[in-house]
Amino acid sequence: MEKIRRNERMSAMMKVLSDSPNRIFTLSTFCDMFSAAKSTMSEDIDILRDVMNDFDLGRIETVTGAAGGVCYRPLVSRQKAKNFICDLSTQLSGPERVLPGGFLYYSDILSSPDTVRVMGEIIATEYCEAGADFVLTMETKGIPVAYATANALGIPLVIARHSSKVYEGSAVNINYVSGSGNIETMSLSRRAVKENQKALIVDDFLKGGGTARGMIDLMREFNVGIVGTAFVMETASPAKKRIQGEKSLMILKITDDDPASAIVAPAPWLEA
């Protein structure tokens, strides 16, 4: 085989690393892939680390020890996150997206891959050191963003459902009070999570916090801890939610009697 040049090795390695965020690849993997010495690969990785830093494209990290190696973490700088969410907020503000009852149509945003990926990376950046074992979401609309977050953290996605299904096996069901005040059911397969794991809750929308509260209660049934709760959008009203400490990307202000009043703004923590 012809000798592989540094620019070729680095491009291919960057592709492999970024395909599997947070997964640790041993140096040997790349030594074998490129028929190169460990010292050569170490130099490549050092350069790659600087490139990703310089262009604000995430972080290359080396892990020492027996299980050591190199991994890519798609961390988003606060400045980049702020700019992205500002642009998105502008796009979502305005009367044409307001629906009867004071709701906002943004399903298109929640399933546009380019947008969803970055939202997931921003959330993942906030919780990258929290040690979550999986991302939990409640069907349906939050699934793409929750998946993108799980992908960026390199951990599985777990989806709670409104009812238990035959193809999920035995399940734990709980009842919770939804935003509309109804008693609803939330169900999760027993096989989906293990005791003493840690969950990061990600969902699309937070109003009163009933569903989020339900997810926290559901995790208690599994003896699973919560490392954080993140949402794409939360409503300014009610100010008092049934959960605390959440991180939302955007805040929606809207009054039922004046749809033209709809304003979407980046969440304050992004400004810090």
Add this chain to the structure above:
Amino acid sequence: MEKIRRNERMSAMMKVLSDSPNRIFTLSTFCDMFSAAKSTMSEDIDILRDVMNDFDLGRIETVTGAAGGVCYRPLVSRQKAKNFICDLSTQLSGPERVLPGGFLYYSDILSSPDTVRVMGEIIATEYCEAGADFVLTMETKGIPVAYATANALGIPLVIARHSSKVYEGSAVNINYVSGSGNIETMSLSRRAVKENQKALIVDDFLKGGGTARGMIDLMREFNVGIVGTAFVMETASPAKKRIQGEKSLMILKITDDDPASAIVAPAPWLEA
């Protein structure tokens, strides 16, 4: 600013391109990013194209003309697809995943990012020239794979639901006969798709084809054509489905009275 070397340019460019599959970036974008001449960038792209080919990591394509530029397509070679699905099939075969009623538990696979991404890329590869405007799926379990497919094709994901929701605006509802023989409802927001678009249907499971038939009927209501139907898993029985021409990644053979008989095999088209 210090001069940026070729290996730095190529690694950063690869990262930017692979983050947004099928999106065409103009040469000027990269010329500005790296303060480099067009001729230099063209050389970089030529090398990058060969690297991706050599390591079977997808394809770099250049598009000529006024809207021209360069894009990355995460195409998976048939050999790589076959190996991946063979490994997955082995992992899913066996009695411990069989549930009462002859169902198979594989929700964990459907939400594991590393697996989902590749399944999405395999499906995207099959339909990369079909000109789909969006990927359509029916809630819930197929959403991650459908999202990964949409991401690989660089098109939006559209999610049909069991009932219309206040935050989706006015919707079109249809009734369909589900696998269990019940009449169920499928709903899609009017804003979600436009007339004369083309849909690629992606879902997790195909048994009788009732839900898939429903999605096809739903698209007819919107005057949307179907370019293909793809599934993660289909059952060997019934052999006659309510749709035709589908591409599934795996075939499940299982008899209700003998759970130990569960066999998951790669679909025959992967062998071709």
